[in-house]
Amino acid sequence: MKDSNAHRLSAAGVTVAHGQQVAVRRASLTIGAGEIVALVGPSGSGKSTLLGAIAGFYPIQSGAIWIGEEMVASPTLSLPPERRRVGMVFQSHALWPQWMVVDNVAYPLRRRGMARLLARREAESVLAAVGMDAFAARYPSELSGGQRQRVGLARALASRPELYLFDEPTASLDPANRETFMHEVRERIRQTGAAALYVSHQADEALSLAHRVAVMMHGEILQVGSPAEVYENPRTAEIARLLGPAACATGVVREVNGSGQALVQIADSEQTVRLTSAPRSADLGRRTLMMRPEWCELTADDEASLPCRVVRVQYVGHRTLYELESLAGRLLASHVGPPQYQEGQRVGWKVRRACVMEG
Known part of the structure; x- marks a missing residue:
């Protein structure tokens, strides 16, 4: 009908x-x-x-x-x-x-x-x-x-x-x-x-x-x-990858709260992440996380970030996209403007937002 x-x-x-x-x-x-x-x-x-x-x-x-x-x-x-x-x-x-x-x-x-x-x-x-x-x-x-x-x-x-x-x-x-x-x-x-x-x-x-x-x-x-x-x-x-650059990694979601924040462990780095959908108790545990490069940032290698190595730098005019090698696998990050890091450089990686994938 x-x-x-x-x-x-x-x-x-x-x-x-x-x-x-x-x-x-x-x-x-x-x-x-x-x-x-x-x-x-x-x-x-x-x-x-x-x-x-x-x-x-x-x-x-x-x-x-x-x-x-x-x-x-x-x-x-x-x-x-x-x-x-x-x-x-x-x-x-x-x-x-x-x-x-x-x-x-x-x-x-x-x-x-x-x-x-x-x-x-x-x-x-x-x-x-x-x-x-x-x-x-x-x-x-x-x-x-x-x-x-x-x-x-x-x-x-x-x-x-x-x-x-x-x-x-x-x-x-x-x-x-x-x-x-x-x-x-x-x-x-x-x-x-x-x-x-x-x-x-x-x-x-x-x-x-x-x-x-x-x-x-x-x-x-x-x-x-x-x-x-x-x-x-x-x-x-x-x-996710059809609609734009995306990286997926396995993480352990330890805590979620009503404001959309989650405490997530990715490899040996524990980070506070805002989830893209309303947090649920079902999100807890070992889950696949999808992360867009604009949701991630690179920093000096400190305790609050995941150590990575830059393997590719792509400058597209309005922003720079980085591909990274880490204990969690392939990761991405980006920032506005020209490159700030070079291939082979050691950096710290932080994620601000993530999507908990279904299944």
């Missing part, structure tokens, strides 16, 4: 197979009006296949998909893509090279029976909304990658869908054009009240753009939550 009338997309128990190979296994996801959900996962995890099933490109073997109030797919039903009130933006732009920009944008309107002149006028209006009206008479080959992607967004907007589907649309864009495109996506969703499912392999993009993040691996959606929830409390180490 559909979960709620307020959802622009409801997918319940969706399975998609290519021949004998199951690409998506019983995936369930809802997206509300005005909401952007990012779908992240490694290559081959089933992200684009699920997106294609929602768009109408692949039949489903189990479950059901609703767009708004209409069921569009089940094992016995599959509405064609042009009847699904979906606007799709592809990584490859997917523009017809022989058509001018305005005709590319007008295409979905013409497919729905709008007269050519009226469709062109509507397309020009949408192009103006994304700052591309001056390029209406140009051909795709005359545009930059960022401009072509904005035309793709305009084409999706022109159809006035209930749901936008984005398939890694910024993969070929430079950082400046990527940020511009993401800003336009946020603004259009806010203004129209539509919903968006945004497939991305870039964790920083997903975390900064979306209201919620869905993590997909091995054909299954394993975790859904706010960007902060999935980043700070991932269910598995694999999810």
